[in-house]
Amino acid sequence: MNTLLSIEKRNAVLLKMAELLEEERESIITIxxxxxxxxxxxxxxMYDRLKVDNNKVDEMIKAAKHLASQDDPVGVERFSFKHENGMQVYNKTASFGTVLIIYESRPDVTVEAAGIAFKSGNKILLKGGKESLNSNLKIVELxxxxxKEFGASTNWVEYLQFNRTETQNFLEAPTQKVDLIVPRGGERLIAFVKQHATCPVIISGRGNNFVYVHKDADLDIATDVIMNGKSKISACNAVDKVLIDKNLPNKNKFVNTLISKLKESKIEVLGDAVISKENGLEAIASDNIWYExxxxxxxxxxxIGSNQDTIAMINKYSGGHSSSIITANEGEAKLFMENVDTAAVYHNASTRFTDGGQLGLGGELAISTDKLHQRGPIGLQHLVTNKWYVHGNGQIR
Incomplete structure (x- = not known):
């Protein structure tokens, strides 16, 4: 077990990492x-997530520097209590220990997720996809x-060059203690990890996000939010489903204009029975596509007929990630936001903001669709567990 490094040393390593990323920028991009x-x-x-350009390196550097500037998430007092017998009781945040991150194709995760785990006092085991192996190995070398620059053991950040069988063996019988696993990737990866893991797993779930255009919607906002939701198709916060209130004034005109805009952006548009018939679209073969x-x-x-129907539909089909209502009616927005069961709910804004950096966390390890122990973007302050510190002078019960 690694002994917790001082916060000064953890920050110094992160700032050095930022420097090295700048120095090795060309080399990283070439590799x-x-x-x-x-x-x-x-x-x-996947190709989009695999690619590292100058912009991606800038983001990696920014992530490392920002992490170094944040408060130490370890040892934060969450609760204190003075027992009647004189004992002083504290509950404080504590590192998990060793965190295993399994991810596909994103070399920036090798900086950002590893940085979050390291700053919160955890040893990190990185298991990246074979498609990004050389990029990842270069970043781990940095x-x-x-x-080493600060006399810290290199085993704080370890890269596991495992194939699928070796990964399964490691999950079922780890050769070292693993306290938490975070799989970042598609549903197959998540199911694989859940099936074989012997310790807690944070599920960084699927997207399949919905936008509901309520009858009192501002149609310019609705169009912008939907178009923005499709601006990055590889993101888990992208929009896949749009529900239009059947009582929306000028519904047909709005839908028609929206479809034209989507098609201009080379987006294939499918419709349910009603929308496809009214707009000459390909109709869906089965309702199962709503889950996809x-x-x-x-x-x-x-x-869709009503806000209540929308809530039921989203709660049935969505991935539990993000959903948005477009309406000028505050009461309807409140009803939607309180009852839709997704990690993030939006009123008149894009689902593309479900991201640790955008929601004020500075960065994220993953976006959890689980309800324990943290939901939505998992930032630095969430990659900790807690521990009870009890100080006495001989008290017995």
């Missing part, structure tokens, strides 16, 4: 180009350089 050229798959969203997360240039539009 990543090799990974991109070697990728033979046809998953456009982590080791930064750790597209991760593609594709959107499904349906008609």
């Amino acid at each position: 990543n180009k090799g990974d991109l050229d070697a990728y033979k798959g046809d998953d456009i969203s 982590w080791h350089q930064a750790l 997360e597209f991760l593609d240039y594709k959107i499904l539009i349906g008609e």
